[in-house]
Amino acid sequence: MLSLERLGLTRNIVLVSVAVGTLNFGFFLSTSLILLYLHDALTLDPFISGLIITIARLSAAVITLPAGSFADRFGRKYPITLGFFLGALFMLVVALTSNPLVASISIVIIYSGVAFSGPATSALISEASIAGRTALGFGWYYAIYSMAQFAGQTLSGVVVELFGYPATFIVGAVSSAAALAMIWKYTHGSFRRGDLSVGSILYDFKTGLTLL
Template sequence: MPPRRPPPPLEVLLLVCCLLVFASYLSSYMRIPVVPLFARELGASTVLVGLINSAFLFMAGLFSFPLGVYSDRLGRKPLIIMGLAASAASALLLAASSSPLQLMGIYALFGLSLAAIGPTLMALVADISRPTHLGRSYGWFTTALYSGMSLGPALGGWLAQTLGFRPLFVVSALFLLLVIVLAWKYLPGETIAPREAHLPDWSQAIREVKGNRHLLGCWLATLGGCFALGMFITFAPLYFHDRGLSMTQIGVVFAVQGAVNALSRIPLGRLSDAVAHRWHQGVAGLLLVGASIAGFGLSHTLAHFLTAAVFLGISLGLAFTALGALIAEVVPLKSRGLAMGGYNTCIYLGMMASSALMGSVIKRLDFTGSFLLTGFFLFFISALFYLMVKGFSPPR
């Protein structure tokens, strides 16, 4: 029998994970700005377009947790490949769709596919990283992820304008099939870090979560931070327009926030490895998220909004590089898929909750009051997070 090849260096595996998450989110998010226009072309009303997008967020949030658990049982690689295959299938189905209701079902499948990809890749990054380098590993990983999420819509819009809706969906599917080949070839067949072969039953898994206040605190912080992000993504364009900003200026504000968010993650990941306790950085980041969101409510000019966008990008990077690494530390190795699944569930449900609830609040309080209220809500979440994680100190 030929000798077994040694696994690649951990740095190479981290690079593979970063390239895969960039490519998978780039190809998946090509369709994000296009599907609403495609749905309208098929006769969907504005309300139905919103329901189509809600189906995506709901399924991504609902299944991130259980699929994260199953990645602990089945292994990371099979679930990642199945998620990529489901995403490619959803793109091909979009190309063949003919009604808004079909789009809703297809977008539900799309949400399910990202629920399989996101938390599983995050758990794999934790598996292959040294404990002293978790922060910088997540800094590189989330930079790649957010870069794919930022460039995908721009590429998709250009391709849709050049080729049309249906050819774009085919291109997205072909790109994802290429990513599947790369994942099959370069991802390790099993997690490098030692793990137990079997996962406890669901009741035991739930007991582990209920008894882990540090994990629950991290999930709560994630939910709160993404509630604020959902407020920005959903309602800031309307607020900026009311303040007199043009569509181009609104795009610039969003681009600045996204660029600062992505680029800050690598140095802030290194910072989370250097500080004595990661949760200190998490608390500071959440407080700054609250102040930034409140700052939008007090802004009146383009310069004000750009300043708030810069601080929001930095604060999200500060909070979430620490949270991602901290979640990997507060659970045993065999439960990292579960922990990252819950983390991704909180991301999607936080944004979904903000989109669903804050519209009614804005009717009562106006935009200024609602952004200020969201900021104070983040201060409250920061305090709860502090109380739930204070004193935690993992071995380094």
């Protein structure tokens, strides 16, 4: 019987990958048809719909460098749990609101929250990998990540057809909450205590934006 180590896996890689995969399943289930949601459900015109997604993706790109600085200073737990929590909370908000402004702001926060957790989850995979087999560890991580994305995108249209757009965000919120529970259990007690204050958080954002 093959051991995890012979496959280039560790228990921690599996745990983190499954947690992130669970998050991604819900994220891609709820966002794959988000342009149609903005147009069909919220009756926004194509330009405004595209602008909202552009802002969401740009915000996600900008936030990754501050997130990396934050994770290095305070450990992996805070950015991952915060990102997963924001994803769960604001997917639920989108599911329950019919206000275009509230939905648009929530979508930007969802994208940013998921992006904020990215550097820390990658660091966890690197730290959990077997010495000399880090790339293989990441290979497993991205395989699980991609399969979750595939499943979410494949089912998104089916869920919309059967239950409507809000159902995709409800499933996304539940998936994000489940991922949060898994990652919280995994990282419990594994963060460094530092000067966690408003000033330190602003410093990390300044550092990240300077690098950008």
